Amino acid sequence: MKAQQETPQISEWTGSFGREYTDRNPQNAVALDALYRGNYGVTRRELNQRFLQTIPSSARILEVGCNIGNQLMLLQQLGYANLHGIEIQSYALEKARQQLPGAVFTEASAFAIPFPGESFDLVFTSGVLIRIAPADLSRALDEIHRVAKTWIWGLEYYAPASTEIRYRGHNGLLWKNDFAQVYLRRFADLELVREERLRYLDNENSDAMFLLRRTV
Numbered sequence: 001m002k003a004q005q006e007t008p009q010i011s012e013w014t015g016s017f018g019r020e021y022t023d024r025n026p027q028n029a030v031a032l033d034a035l036y037r038g039n040y041g042v043t044r045r046e047l048n049q050r051f052l053q054t055i056p057s058s059a060r061i062l063e064v065g066c067n068i069g070n071q072l073m074l075l076q077q078l079g080y081a082n083l084h085g086i087e088i089q090s091y092a093l094e095k096a097r098q099q100l101p102g103a104v105f106t107e108a109s110a111f112a113i114p115f116p117g118e119s120f121d122l123v124f125t126s127g128v129l130i131r132i133a134p135a136d137l138s139r140a141l142d143e144i145h146r147v148a149k150t151w152i153w154g155l156e157y158y159a160p161a162s163t164e165i166r167y168r169g170h171n172g173l174l175w176k177n178d179f180a181q182v183y184l185r186r187f188a189d190l191e192l193v194r195e196e197r198l199r200y201l202d203n204e205n206s207d208a209m210f211l212l213r214r215t216v
Contacts, residue, residue, distance in 0.1 A: 006111060007136055009173060014089050017170075022067060022092045028099070029073040040198045040207075045074055051153065051194055051211050058082065059121035064110050064144060065128030069096035072103050084120070086113060110140035117146050124153035129179050133172065134162050138186065145187050151213055152190065154179055158197060158208040180210035189216045 012018060026032040033043040057079040063072055066085030075083060083103040087093045096105050108114045110128065123144050132140050144152060157165075159176035167174040180195055195210040 006109070007133060009131055009133055009136075010088055010109065012170070012173060013131065018089045019091045022089065022095070025067070026070060027068070029070050029077065032070040032074070039200055041201055042198070044071070045078070047155075047196075047198075047209055048074060048078060050196075051209060052078070055122060055151065060084070060119070062086070062113075062115070062120040062123045062147065064113065064123060064125050064140075065131075066096055066105065067092045069100040069103060069105070071124075071126050072096075073100050076100065076102065086110075110143055111136070113143045113147050115147050118149040119147045121149050122151040122153055123148040126155045127157070129154065130157045130174055130176060132175075134175055134177075137182070141183060141186055145183075145190075148214065151193075151211060152183065153209075153211050155198075155207060155209045158206045178208070180208060180212065183212055189214050191215050 013021070026035050033045055036042060036044040036047070059080065060082045061075060061080055061084065063085045066072060066087050067089070069085060072083045072085055081102070085096060085103060085105045086108040087096065087105065088107065088109050090107055093105055093107055106114060110132065125144070129137065129140065156179045157176040158178060160178055163176045164171070165174045165176060180192060183190055184192060190212045193211040193213050195208060198207045198209060200206065
């Protein structure tokens with residue numbers, strides 16, 4: 001896809017570096033919950049229950065950057081059935097389709113989400129915005145905002161301002177930020193419903209989970 005070749009970051013994540021990332025990370029929802037408990041002392045399932053308590057089980061949900069589908073699997077286990085994911089890495093996408101046949105998966109980029117405006121009640125990312133260069137971030141946020149009818153949800157590495165982090169010996173692949181505030185500054189029709197800073201148990205870093213809602 002043309003969108004997959006637009007940035008140096010996409011080239012890395014769709015190649016061998018990205019496949020190694022996929023194989024290195026949790027391979028099912030149980031392992032993902034264990035990782036979250038080890039990182040923060042709380043499982044992803046528990047966080048989902050806190051943040052999604054007002055989101056009806058009938059909601060049409062899109063994950064942008066779904067990798068092998070673990071996050072969507074946890075949502076399915078909470079009763080959500082209308083689940084979609086887009087992913088740029090074909091290797092991860094095949095794993096997602098095998099793991100979660102009840103969801104709809106599409107090979108696509110955050111820069112060109114292949115759905116009409118306001119197609120989804122909720123659109124979310126988990127550790128995806130951090131992998132988009134600051135110069136390109138607005139393009140992805142515009143697409144997420146375009147296809148989100150009501151809610152935008154995220155979990156991303158947190159810093160008060162855009163901060164590049166060297167990642168596994170590479171520069172130009174990871175940036176922390178206050179992504180909730182980036183959304184709010186860019187879109188006047190969004191309001192913050194809930195946010196939690198998740199402190200790591202073994203270091204001084206924090207991640208942030210946030211839920212935004214469109215007001216018009």
